Amino acid sequence: MNWKLEVEKILPRVQKPARYAGGELNSVVKDPAGVSLRFAFCFPDLYEVGMSHLGMKILYAQANERPDTWCERVFAPDADMEALMRERGIPLFGLESRDPIREFDLIGFTLQYEMSFTTVLNMLDLAGLPVRSAQRGAAFPLVVAGGPCTCNPEPLADFVDIFVLGEGEEVNPELYDLIIAAKKEGISKGELLRRASLIQGLYVPSLYDVSYKEDGTIAAVTAREGAPARPAKRIIRDMDGVFYPQNFVVPFVEAVHDRAMVEVLRGCIRGCRFCQAGFIYRPFREKSPQVIDRDGRSLCETTGYDEISLSSLSTSDYSRLEELLDKMLPWSEKGSINLSLPSLRIDGFSPKLLEQIAKVRKSGLTFAPEAGTQRMRDVINKNITEEEILSTCRTAFEGGYCAVKLYFMIGLPTETEKDIEGIVDLAQKVVDLFYSLPDRPRGKGVAVTVSLASFVPKPFTPFQYEPQDTEEMLREKQHHMISYVASKSKKIRINYHESKTSHLEAVLARGDRRLCAVVEQAWKNGCRLDGWSEHFDHQRWVDAFAACHVDGGFYANRTRPYDEILPWDHLDYGVTKSFLTRENQKAHCDATTPNCRLQCSGCGANKLLGRACL
Amino acid sequence: MRPVRVFYTKKDTAKYISHLDINRCFQRAIRRAGVSIWYTEGFNPHAYITFALPLSLGYESECETMDMRLLDEMPLEEVKERLNRALPEGLRVYRVAEPVEKPDAILWADYRVVLAAKGAEPGQAAEKLREYLSRETLPVIKRTKRGEKEIDLRPYLQLLEFSAGEEETELLLRLAAGGEMNVNPTLVLDSFCGACGMELEYVKVARTAVWDKKGEKFA
Ligand code: SF4
Numbered sequence: 001m002n003w004k005l006e007v008e009k010i011l012p013r014v015q016k017p018a019r020y021a022g023g024e025l026n027s028v029v030k031d032p033a034g035v036s037l038r039f040a041f042c043f044p045d046l047y048e049v050g051m052s053h054l055g056m057k058i059l060y061a062q063a064n065e066r067p068d069t070w071c072e073r074v075f076a077p078d079a080d081m082e083a084l085m086r087e088r089g090i091p092l093f094g095l096e097s098r099d100p101i102r103e104f105d106l107i108g109f110t111l112q113y114e115m116s117f118t119t120v121l122n123m124l125d126l127a128g129l130p131v132r133s134a135q136r137g138a139a140f141p142l143v144v145a146g147g148p149c150t151c152n153p154e155p156l157a158d159f160v161d162i163f164v165l166g167e168g169e170e171v172n173p174e175l176y177d178l179i180i181a182a183k184k185e186g187i188s189k190g191e192l193l194r195r196a197s198l199i200q201g202l203y204v205p206s207l208y209d210v211s212y213k214e215d216g217t218i219a220a221v222t223a224r225e226g227a228p229a230r231p232a233k234r235i236i237r238d239m240d241g242v243f244y245p246q247n248f249v250v251p252f253v254e255a256v257h258d259r260a261m262v263e264v265l266r267g268c269i270r271g272c273r274f275c276q277a278g279f280i281y282r283p284f285r286e287k288s289p290q291v292i293d294r295d296g297r298s299l300c301e302t303t304g305y306d307e308i309s310l311s312s313l314s315t316s317d318y319s320r321l322e323e324l325l326d327k328m329l330p331w332s333e334k335g336s337i338n339l340s341l342p343s344l345r346i347d348g349f350s351p352k353l354l355e356q357i358a359k360v361r362k363s364g365l366t367f368a369p370e371a372g373t374q375r376m377r378d379v380i381n382k383n384i385t386e387e388e389i390l391s392t393c394r395t396a397f398e399g400g401y402c403a404v405k406l407y408f409m410i411g412l413p414t415e416t417e418k419d420i421e422g423i424v425d426l427a428q429k430v431v432d433l434f435y436s437l438p439d440r441p442r443g444k445g446v447a448v449t450v451s452l453a454s455f456v457p458k459p460f461t462p463f464q465y466e467p468q469d470t471e472e473m474l475r476e477k478q479h480h481m482i483s484y485v486a487s488k489s490k491k492i493r494i495n496y497h498e499s500k501t502s503h504l505e506a507v508l509a510r511g512d513r514r515l516c517a518v519v520e521q522a523w524k525n526g527c528r529l530d531g532w533s534e535h536f537d538h539q540r541w542v543d544a545f546a547a548c549h550v551d552g553g554f555y556a557n558r559t560r561p562y563d564e565i566l567p568w569d570h571l572d573y574g575v576t577k578s579f580l581t582r583e584n585q586k587a588h589c590d591a592t593t594p595n596c597r598l599q600c601s602g603c604g605a606n607k608l609l610g611r612a613c614l
Numbered sequence: 615m616r617p618v619r620v621f622y623t624k625k626d627t628a629k630y631i632s633h634l635d636i637n638r639c640f641q642r643a644i645r646r647a648g649v650s651i652w653y654t655e656g657f658n659p660h661a662y663i664t665f666a667l668p669l670s671l672g673y674e675s676e677c678e679t680m681d682m683r684l685l686d687e688m689p690l691e692e693v694k695e696r697l698n699r700a701l702p703e704g705l706r707v708y709r710v711a712e713p714v715e716k717p718d719a720i721l722w723a724d725y726r727v728v729l730a731a732k733g734a735e736p737g738q739a740a741e742k743l744r745e746y747l748s749r750e751t752l753p754v755i756k757r758t759k760r761g762e763k764e765i766d767l768r769p770y771l772q773l774l775e776f777s778a779g780e781e782e783t784e785l786l787l788r789l790a791a792g793g794e795m796n797v798n799p800t801l802v803l804d805s806f807c808g809a810c811g812m813e814l815e816y817v818k819v820a821r822t823a824v825w826d827k828k829g830e831k832f833a
Binding site for chain 2: 008009011012016017018021022023024025250252253254301302303304305306335336
């Protein structure tokens with residue numbers, strides 16, 4: 001069958017066919033006969049989402065720099081495309097070559113969120129491969145997964161051959177070399193996996209046995225065949241020397257984030273206790289302004305983008321932000337390039353900075369106080385005071401802003417009704433502040449949006465031991481908030497996201513290998529693209545849990561004792577369990593921990609660096 | 615400021631770039647090419663470019679045009695070369711010239727259509743199609759902004775060439791184009807399928823020429 005012709009026939013019949021057509025500017029096409037490794041880089045979500053993702057852009061460009069490797073992009077097809085592919089038997093293909101990816105040597109997924117797990121299985125199946133690792137007898141294609149969710153990859157342990165722990169720029173090339181050597185030698189899959197397990201940053205789940213106690217908790221995780229007892233994540237030590245792409249593939253269809261991006265720093269100094277990214281990406285490392293500026297210029301030239309963002313977990317913690325903006329503002333202004341600064345912290349604004357920012361951005365302001373009362377903010381270690389929030393809003397209002405979006409969480413550990421009311425009270429204070437200002441924007445009202453998310457306890461955070469509120473508890477809290485806000489101003493709008501996916505996220509994030517069966521069953525029930533409300537079907541998950549006799553509450557709503565063996569305890573992410581336990585105890589005493597710049601709290605991540613972090 | 619018209623072809627994977635996306639695609643190409651053109655002013659300035667006749671998603675074309683306003687004295691040959699270096703595969707500029715007519719002078723467009731019918735013998739399908747296209751009247755339902763209305767396609771459609779091959783049938787259609795009456799090949803084929811009870815396995819369409827009111831080639 002000529003797949004390429006078949007693809008041409010169905011493309012005119014699907015929505016936004018450019019998502020499957022390839023041929024975008026800067027996409028890389030090579031002669032398959034001239035390479036030793038063909039790599040399908042799979043993003044288990046739609047094109048528009050995947051094409052927004054910086055990590056994929058970095059690793060795609062880096063792999064293709066190698067003359068012996070051809071890396072192609074693969075995204076999850078939307079429902080209409082999938083139906084036609086299945087109807088005509090068209091296997092999942094690489095965008096660049098349109099060759100079936102089951103003929104590739106390496107299939108790599110990036111796991112950005114738990115709700116993409118069923119899509120991973122669906123993509124393997126669309127490729128024409130068995131979803132279970134044990135049923136793929138041949139060494140190739142080898143199925144690998146990386147990204148933040150691999151810090152607890154156990155719910156996917158039965159499907160993925162190798163997990164990449166930590167950052168990929170160093171370990172990926174080592175993996176490519178290993179595969180190329182293995183192909184030459186013709187070694188078995190078992191031997192390949194054994195060799196992979198010895199490389200730092202690679203975790204081969206099939207080389208670990210997990211046993212359980214009667215109460216359902218883990219008794220032991222035991223390494224076999226010489227695999228290390230605690231596989232460790234990899235990090236890049238020298239951020240200025242690390243590979244960064246000098247061009248991006250420029251999509252025809254608009255991506256969610258369709259712009260140039262430069263990476264400013266990795267890690268975070270803050271240590272907010274709910275935030276997984278704040279711990280798993282430690283330690284904190286910055287790039288120098290010259291390097292960021294050079295990368296940014298080059299990207300704008302090669303892509304033609306008119307927007308560039310400074311990307312990181314917390315760009316305002318960049319120690320040389322003013323210096324960087326001084327470098328970037330002249331050429332970006334001259335070229336009508338919009339400089340955007342996402343993830344700015346509320347306490348990171350200085351008057352000069354605000355002035356620089358106001359030059360480039362006029363849209364609404366967003367802040368993330370995360371909790372409504374000072375006590376609650378102390379518990380989660382979000383070191384912002386009400387005065388700081390209000391004084392920043394004041395500066396912003398005086399600078400012409402009149403819309404503010406505030407992000408909060410509900411269901412946080414130790415939360416009471418008072419903390420819920422505190423969210424509304426804080427929003428109300430922002431409203432009152434606006435009307436108290438003589439210099440407020442004329443003729444305009446203020447709009448304060450409160451965006452609420454349910455708290456999801458995550459591995460490698462101080463809250464990894466905490467129970468998540470049940471759906472009922474969350475619903476009650478939500479009702480309480482809505483009736484409380486009704487008694488206040490009409491200038492406050494509340495946006496609340498469904499708690500059903502939050503519960504599932506909590507189960508999957510802290511799940512163990514017994515969830516593999518549930519994920520597989522949910523996929524068989526028709527789940528995929530679960531992150532999209534139009535595709536998400538809660539009942540299919542409920543049925544899957546029932547069919548597998550697994551209680552989601554065991555994973556989501558149970559307090560885990562400090563000495564329980566957690567499913568991810570055998571993975572070394574730098575941050576130690578004793579530190580996380582200490583932080584959890586402090587949280588329950590409403591005690592805060594200073595940020596890394598003020599004082600090192602001995603989290604353990606500096607071990608990966610081999611020196612002090614800052 | 616010098617108004618120029620860029621003539622380009624749109625082929626292969628570029629045929630899947632929608633009309634909306636082609637605008638953004640050219641905006642970026644112009645930036646990469648370092649060709650300085652006039653920008654709209656105001657809140658969100660962007661390169662001022664306009665496209666003559668929207669092309670349906672999935673169609674190829676040998677005769678697309680985009681108008682822009684050059685700010686410097688760059689030779690038109692250089693504009694063409696720079697744009698070609700900056701454009702993605704499938705989009706190729708073949709000429710840059712001063713515009714002669716305004717886009718509202720467009721009256722006709724030619725389309726090469728290659729199709730295969732589902733189930734039917736190739737010869738049989740071709741015969742039906744030829745018969746259909748030669749009817750005295752061709753009533754169709756056309757959807758417009760103001761709702762649906764029935765029109766007779768006959769005055770707006772000419773069959774210029776027709777050939778039936780082994781599997782595919784190929785035809786060259788001249789269809790009314792422009793602001794007053796714009797007929798899309800898909801409308802013709804859909805009404806053929808409806809009238810003759812046919813279903814198409816696939817269709818490939820390419821616009822090959824655009825004509826103005828004086829009968830001269832617009833692109
Ligand atoms: S080792 Fe100290 S400075 Fe480094 S990340 Fe951990 S707490 Fe922060």
